[in-house]
Amino acid sequence: MYFNQATNPTKLKHAVYLLSSTILGLLLSFIAHAVIEIGYLSWAQSRGIIITFYNGCALLPIIQIGLLLFGVIGGFFLGRFWWRMIYIEKVWAKKNN
Numbered sequence: 001m002y003f004n005q006a007t008n009p010t011k012l013k014h015a016v017y018l019l020s021s022t023i024l025g026l027l028l029s030f031i032a033h034a035v036i037e038i039g040y041l042s043w044a045q046s047r048g049i050i051i052t053f054y055n056g057c058a059l060l061p062i063i064q065i066g067l068l069l070f071g072v073i074g075g076f077f078l079g080r081f082w083w084r085m086i087y088i089e090k091v092w093a094k095k096n097n
Helices: 011-047 061-088 091-096
Strands: none
Touching: 011 061
């Protein structure tokens, strides 16, 4: 079932695939942001450092924006890569034959 040959690629499929991989990258960047901030707050608390919050977040705004952009751009390019591997080069079909 999962290793069947990929169906014909269409423009709509391509757009949905890229959009969903971009959203996945965005969601993963939120998780990375939370992990980094939790680690930073834990480290600062153990050292007794006073933290300045920026609109409810301890990370600098440039780091927040960088994580967000990295997630969105990374998700888009990861989607392009896997689209090519699955639908254009059909790596799974070649591997099974």
